Amino acid sequence: MNAKLQNTVVEYAHKVFDENLFGSNVNNISVRATENSMYITKSGVNFKDLNAEDVIEVFFDKTDRCPSDTLKEALMHVKLYRENPLTGAVMVTSPVFALAVANKKVSIPPVLDDMAQIVGPTARTAKTNDISGIRKALKGRTACLLSDIGILSTGKTLNEAFTSCLVIDKAAHTLIMSQAVGGCKPVGKIGALLEHVVYMKKYSKTNQEELLKAERE
Amino acid sequence: MAYTEQELRQMVKDAGIRMLEENLVQGTWGNISVRIDDKHALVTPSGLDYVVMTPDDLPVVDIETLEWTGPRKPTSERKIHAAILRARPEINVVLHSHPTWGATFASTHLSLPAMNDNMKKYLGGDVKCAKYGLAGTGKLTKNALAAIEGRNACFLANHGVFVCGKTMEDAFEACRALENGCREYIERETVKKTGADEYSVDLSVEYFNKTYKK
Numbered sequence: 001m002n003a004k005l006q007n008t009v010v011e012y013a014h015k016v017f018d019e020n021l022f023g024s025n026v027n028n029i030s031v032r033a034t035e036n037s038m039y040i041t042k043s044g045v046n047f048k049d050l051n052a053e054d055v056i057e058v059f060f061d062k063t064d065r066c067p068s069d070t071l072k073e074a075l076m077h078v079k080l081y082r083e084n085p086l087t088g089a090v091m092v093t094s095p096v097f098a099l100a101v102a103n104k105k106v107s108i109p110p111v112l113d114d115m116a117q118i119v120g121p122t123a124r125t126a127k128t129n130d131i132s133g134i135r136k137a138l139k140g141r142t143a144c145l146l147s148d149i150g151i152l153s154t155g156k157t158l159n160e161a162f163t164s165c166l167v168i169d170k171a172a173h174t175l176i177m178s179q180a181v182g183g184c185k186p187v188g189k190i191g192a193l194l195e196h197v198v199y200m201k202k203y204s205k206t207n208q209e210e211l212l213k214a215e216r217e
Numbered sequence: 218m219a220y221t222e223q224e225l226r227q228m229v230k231d232a233g234i235r236m237l238e239e240n241l242v243q244g245t246w247g248n249i250s251v252r253i254d255d256k257h258a259l260v261t262p263s264g265l266d267y268v269v270m271t272p273d274d275l276p277v278v279d280i281e282t283l284e285w286t287g288p289r290k291p292t293s294e295r296k297i298h299a300a301i302l303r304a305r306p307e308i309n310v311v312l313h314s315h316p317t318w319g320a321t322f323a324s325t326h327l328s329l330p331a332m333n334d335n336m337k338k339y340l341g342g343d344v345k346c347a348k349y350g351l352a353g354t355g356k357l358t359k360n361a362l363a364a365i366e367g368r369n370a371c372f373l374a375n376h377g378v379f380v381c382g383k384t385m386e387d388a389f390e391a392c393r394a395l396e397n398g399c400r401e402y403i404e405r406e407t408v409k410k411t412g413a414d415e416y417s418v419d420l421s422v423e424y425f426n427k428t429y430k431k
Contacts, residue, residue: 019240100422106431111324113352113376114246114315159266174321176425180407183429184324187349187375194351202264210269 005031005039006055008215012158016093017047021165023094025149026128028070030077031089031158031215036060040077043070079131080154087154088212089161094150097172101125102145108171110192111184115171117199119143119153121192123168126152140196143168159211222259225251226272229259232312232385233267241314241392242267247377250298251385252309256280258302262289293353297361301381304362308369308381310388315377318399319392322346323372332401335394339387340380341368344395349374370395 009029016022016029027047030040037059041047045054058066058074060082066074077090101108108123110116115123120141126133128146137144143153143164151168155161178184187195220228229249236242236249248261259275261267276287280299285291292298298311322329329344331337336344347364350357350373361379364371369391370380378395382388404416413420 096418096422100425104426104429106429111375112315112320114320170315170317170320173317174324175429176421177318177321177403177407178325179425179428180410180421181322181325181327181403185326185374186324191349191351198351211266214269 001057002033002039003052005033005216006052008158009039009041009055010050010052012091012162013041013047013050015162016091016165019166021093021095021151021169022047023096023099023150025094025099026073026092027094028073028077028092029090029158029161030058030074030081032081032087033057035085038077038081040070040074042067043073076129076131076134080134083135084154086156088156089154089158091153091158091161091165092146092149092151093153093165095165095169095172097176098145098169099150100176101172102147102150105147108145108168108175109184109186110189110195111174111178111186112167112171113187113192113195115167116187116192116195118167119164120196121189123171145172157211157215159215222253223272225253225259226275228385229261229275230267230270230272232389233261233270235389236312236314237267239389239392241312241316241396247312247314248292248294248298249313250278250295250302250311252280252302253277255306258298260285260291260295260298262287263292265289296353296355296358297379300358300362301365301379304366305381307383309383310385311379311381312388312392313377313379314392316392316396318396318403319372319378320376321403322399323377324375326374329372329395329398329402332398333394335390336398339382339391339394340370340398344368344370344372344398346372346374349376352376 028041030038032038039055042054060078124137125145126137128149146152151165153161153164250258250260252258260278274289276285276291278285278291280302301311326346331342345364347360380391408416
C-alpha cells in the first residue's frame with residue numbers, strides 16, 4: 001500500500017467537493033500507483049466525507065478482486081491507464097454546468113482560452129460506457145464531457161486532471177450564463193489549437209514535474 | 218509604497234495564495250506585479266503554481282526594457298503589466314486573473330456598464346473589453362492598454378480580467394467589484410429575458426437549453 005498516494009487522492013476528493021465539482025451522479029478519482037495498478041475512490045461515497053479507507057488499490061490484471069460496487073467505474077479507469085502510459089490520474093465528476101452541457105450533447109467551443117490551453121480546442125461530449133467514443137472525444141485533449149454524468153478528465157498528475165475539470169466547468173458556466181447577454185464569441189479554431197500546443201509544449205512541463213514529485217514523494 | 222523588496226516579495230506570494238483561495242485563478246493561471254520603484258517591478262514567474270512558488274522565485278522586471286533578473290522567467294503577460302505600470306505612475310499593483318463571472322463576461326466581448334458604487338469607486342466606471350490576442354503578444358498588450366485607459370480594469374476577450382490599484386488591497390477590491398458587477402449584470406439580463414420574478418441558476422440552465430444552438 002502507498003499511504004502517501006491514498007492521502008493525496010483524499011486531498012483531491014476534498015478539493016473537488018470544495019470547488020462544487022462533486023455532483024449527484026458518478027464521481028470517482030484515481031491515480032496510477034505502478035505500471036499495472038491504481039488507487040481509486042469507492043463509488044457512491046460522498047467526497048466531503050471520503051477518507052483513506054475509501055481509496056482502494058486495483059490491479060489492472062486482477063480487476064475481479066475489485067469490489068462489485070466500484071467495478072464498472074474502475075474498468076473504465078483501467079482502460080484509460082492501459083491506453084496511455086503517460087496518464088497518471090483520472091477524474092470523473094458531475095458538476096452542475098458541465099452536466100447541463102453534457103446532457104444537451106453538445107461540445108463546448110473555445111469560449112475561454114484557459115480551456116483551450118489546458119484541455120484542448122474544444123471539450124467534446126461522449127456517451128458514457130462507450131470507450132471507443134470516449135477515446136475519440138479525448139483525442140488531442142486532456143478531458144471530455146460524458147453525457148448524463150459530467151466530466152472525464154485525465155492528466156499526468158492529479159493536479160492536472162483537477163485543473164482540467166475546473167476549467168471545463170468554468171467554460172460550461174460561461175457558455176450557459178452568457179446566453180442571456182447575447183452568447184459567447186469563441187476563439188477561432190486555429191487560434192484555439194495554437195493556444196493548446198503552446199501551453200502543452202511551453203508552460204505545463206515545469207510545473208507538472210514539480211507537482212508530480214509533491215504528489216508522490 | 219514604503220515596503221522593502223523582501224516585504225513586497227512576501228506580499229506577492231500571499232496575494233497568489235489569496236487569488237487561489239478566492240477562486241480568481243486556477244493552477245498556474247493569472248499573475249501579479251508590484252512596483253518596486255519607477256523603473257522596476259516584481260512579477261510572478263511563468264508556469265509556476267502559487268502554492269509551490271516562494272518569495273525568492275520572483276524575478277525583477279525592468280518596466281522600460283522588459284529585461285529581467287532572478288532565478289525564474291517572468292510571466293509572458295509581463296508586457297501588459299509593464300505597460301500599465303509605465304503608463305500609470307500612480308498604480309503600484311496589477312493583477313491578472315480568470316474569475317468565473319469576469320471570464321464569462323470576457324467571452325462576450327461586451328463592455329460592462331457601472332453596476333454599483335464599488336465599480337465606480339474602485340474601477341472608475343464602466344469596463345471595456347480588449348480585443349482578442351494570443352497571450353504574450355504585442356497585439357494583446359496594445360489592445361489591453363487601450364481598453365484600460367482612464368479606468369482600473371479591463372476584460373481580455375476570451376481570457377480574463379486585468380485590474381490595477383494603488384495598493385494590493387485596492388486591487389483586490391477592484392477584482393471583487395468587477396466580479397460582482399459581471400454577476401449582477403448577467404443575472405439581471407437573465408431575469409429580463411425569461412420574464413421570471415427572480416433569478417436562479419436553474420433559470421439560466423433552462424434558458425440555455427431553450428436557446429443555445431451549436
